[in-house]
Amino acid sequence: MTQFRESAGVIQTNKKILSAVIDNEVVLMSVDQGRYYALDDVASDIWRRLARAPTQTELINELVEHYNGDREHIERDVAALLVRLAGEGLIDVQP
Amino acid sequence: MGDYTLCGWRVRSALPLPELLPWTGDGRTPDITIRIGEAPALVDPVLSGPFLSIGRCGAGRFEVADVAAFIVRDGAEVTVEPQVPLDAPDIALFLFGSVFGLLCHQRGELPLHGSCVHIKGQAVVFAGPSGAGKSTLAAALLAEGHTLLADDVTVIRPAADGWGMGKVFAIPAFPRQKLWRNSLDALQLAAGRRLRTNGDFEKFEYAVPRAFHAEPVPLAMVCHLLEARLPNLPSLEKLSGFDAMAHVRSVVYRLRAGQQLDGGARIFANCAALAAAVPQYRLHRPAHFDELRAFAKALPNLLGL
Numbered sequence: 148m149t150q151f152r153e154s155a156g157v158i159q160t161n162k163k164i165l166s167a168v169i170d171n172e173v174v175l176m177s178v179d180q181g182r183y184y185a186l187d188d189v190a191s192d193i194w195r196r197l198a199r200a201p202t203q204t205e206l207i208n209e210l211v212e213h214y215n216g217d218r219e220h221i222e223r224d225v226a227a228l229l230v231r232l233a234g235e236g237l238i239d240v241q242p
Numbered sequence: 243m244g245d246y247t248l249c250g251w252r253v254r255s256a257l258p259l260p261e262l263l264p265w266t267g268d269g270r271t272p273d274i275t276i277r278i279g280e281a282p283a284l285v286d287p288v289l290s291g292p293f294l295s296i297g298r299c300g301a302g303r304f305e306v307a308d309v310a311a312f313i314v315r316d317g318a319e320v321t322v323e324p325q326v327p328l329d330a331p332d333i334a335l336f337l338f339g340s341v342f343g344l345l346c347h348q349r350g351e352l353p354l355h356g357s358c359v360h361i362k363g364q365a366v367v368f369a370g371p372s373g374a375g376k377s378t379l380a381a382a383l384l385a386e387g388h389t390l391l392a393d394d395v396t397v398i399r400p401a402a403d404g405w406g407m408g409k410v411f412a413i414p415a416f417p418r419q420k421l422w423r424n425s426l427d428a429l430q431l432a433a434g435r436r437l438r439t440n441g442d443f444e445k446f447e448y449a450v451p452r453a454f455h456a457e458p459v460p461l462a463m464v465c466h467l468l469e470a471r472l473p474n475l476p477s478l479e480k481l482s483g484f485d486a487m488a489h490v491r492s493v494v495y496r497l498r499a500g501q502q503l504d505g506g507a508r509i510f511a512n513c514a515a516l517a518a519a520v521p522q523y524r525l526h527r528p529a530h531f532d533e534l535r536a537f538a539k540a541l542p543n544l545l546g547l
Contacts, residue, residue, distance in 0.1 A: 165507055167514030172483035176510040181501070183491075183510070185484030 157241040158229065159200045164237050166194070175237060184235065189214075190228060197238060203229070245272065248342075249351075249397045249413045250458070257328050261338065261418045261447075263456065274318055274345065276337075281311035281323035289502045294340065296502040302344040308440075309333060312341050317348030331435045331447065338416075342395060343496030347503055352398045352512040353495040356464065357419075358391040358412045359383045360455040361547050364462035365412035367396050368525070369493040374467040375527050378425040381448065382538035385429055389455040393419040395495050398461060398516060405515035412461045417454030420445055428531035462547065463521045466493065470526035477526040478544055487517040489524070 160166075165176040173191035175184040186194055192213075196206060207225055211218050232238045246253045246262035251273035253262065259276075284297040295303050305311040309332045311323045320341060326332055346353040356369030357380035368376045377393050384390055392415035401409035418434075423444040426433050434447035466489045470477065481489055490513040494500060500509050523545075528537050 165510050167487070167511065167518070169484065169487050169514055169518045170482045174484050174487055174514060176506065178505040178507050178510075181506055183484075183488075185488075 157200045157202055158197055158206065159239050159241065160194065160197050161237055161239055177236060180236075182235075184237065193225070193228060247456075248274070249415055257322060257333065257337070259334065259337075261334055262416045274320065276320040276322065278328070279321045279323065281305075281313040281321050284313075289498070294499055296499060300348060300503050302348075302499060304336060304340050304344075306332070306336050309336060312336065314341055314344045314348065317345050317350075320345070326439065330439055331437050332439055335420075335437045339395070340496060340499075344499050346395075346397060347496065347500035347509075350508060352509075352516065354396050354398055354464070354490075355394070355493045355495040356396050357393045358396040360389045360391055360459050361462075361542050361545070363459070364547055365391055365459035366462055366545060366547070367398070367412060367464045368467050369396075369464055370467040371493075375469065376467060377419050377421055378429075378534070379467065379527055379538065381419060381421060381425060381429055381431065382534050383541065384450060384453045385535070386538050388542075389453050390417065390419065390450050391415065391455050391459060399458070400515065400519075405519045407519050408460060410461045410516065410519050411458040413458050414454070414456050417450050417456075419448045419450060421448050422446075424531070428534060461520050463523055463545065464490070464493075464516075465523050465525035465545070468524060468526050469529050471529070479524045481522040481524060486522040487513050489522055490517045 163178065165178065167174050171191065173186040173194045196209060207222055210221050210225065229238065233240060243254065243256055244258065245265035246255060246259050247265050247267065248262055252265050252267060252270055253274045253276065254272035255276040256278045257276055281303060284295050284301060284303050287295040287297050289296040293304060302314045303311065308325055310325055313321045322333065324333055343353050354367055354369050355371065356367040357376040358365055358367045359380050368379050370376055380390060380393060391412050397413040399411050399413050420437060423433065423446065426446060426448065431448055434449055437443065437445045437447060494509055494513065497509065528534060
């Protein structure tokens with residue numbers, strides 16, 4: 148969990164993960180594990196933003212602006228999502 | 243030895259295959275060759291089951307006790323080691339079932355477990371697991387004057403420039419259905435050959451020479467069939483997003499064999515592309531045969547065709 152308190156690292160999608168978009172929903176597949184993942188609307192949006200390999204701070208700034216939301220709330224939700232994505236091996240965080 | 247047509251392929255077979263239409267296309271070398279020969283167990287398989295094994299090179303072997311063993315290679319070569327006469331219906335049953343499914347996967351095609359009917363210029367696949375009512379509903383639609391593209395397994399193929407709305411086609415297979423005795427009786431159809439020589443498998447051939455559509459047709463939708471358990475349920479529901487894709491994946495024919503070939507990457511991409519390009523619906527069909535004809539009659543309208 149603590150790694151996502153650091154904001155300097157670049158977050159990248161794992162290039163070995165397959166992705167597809169159906170009706171604006173992002174669906175991912177880990178070929179290594181043979182598992183599928185379905186992302187909801189906001190997670191799908193975040194996944195698309197990760198294509199540009201932002202830092203966590205950049206990502207949060209973008210989201211605060213786009214959703215016009217509460218920064219603390221967004222920071223907490225993003226950290227939780229990134230932990231889950233990293234836990235499944237779907238993203239890499241570069242130091 | 244004869245040359246036949248299956249899904250646009252030229253099939254040269256040492257087995258008589260009266261199910262298939264003869265090849266009338268160009269002078270190409272056969273796309274698929276079916277031979278009689280030995281079909282020994284694969285060495286060091288990556289998947290090994292009582293019925294199916296897959297080798298490291300992507301070859302597949304099916305063995306059906308007291309019928310035949312089959313080896314399928316490169317999407318092009320089938321070797322049959324029969325234990326019954328070559329024209330026994332049992333061999334054709336597995337040849338047009340699991341062997342056909344594996345050939346499709348080896349060739350990079352997307353085979354769906356579904357029957358496909360041509361309705362007013364568009365193709366509709368009725369998909370679902372065994373017992374869902376795919377073939378029976380297709381037969382009821384043929385009785386209404388629509389035509390068949392494929393029974394039980396339908397190959398879905400994108401246009402040469404890729405998957406896109408209106409550019410996905412259902413590919414004709416052969417003019418024959420497999421129907422249970424009670425479906426034939428309910429629709430007052432005459433049974434053809436019994437599909438298994440022995441045992442109590444009450445499924446029969448039903449030839450549809452005049453109700454076959456032999457050209458690819460744009461695929462309008464896939465209907466995932468469920469038996470209606472409650473009256474007054476909305477009988478047609480649109481599926482979207484991951485739900486639509488998961489439904490497509492659940493009806494990929496011989497999914498496990500297909501996934502062994504490349505870890506599932508191709509099937510993931512094809513299922514996503516199909517779900518994105520072609521509307522997916524859940525369709526509740528009547529539970530009783532006495533409602534079937536009326537349901538088939540009203541169906542094109544319900545589907546907006």
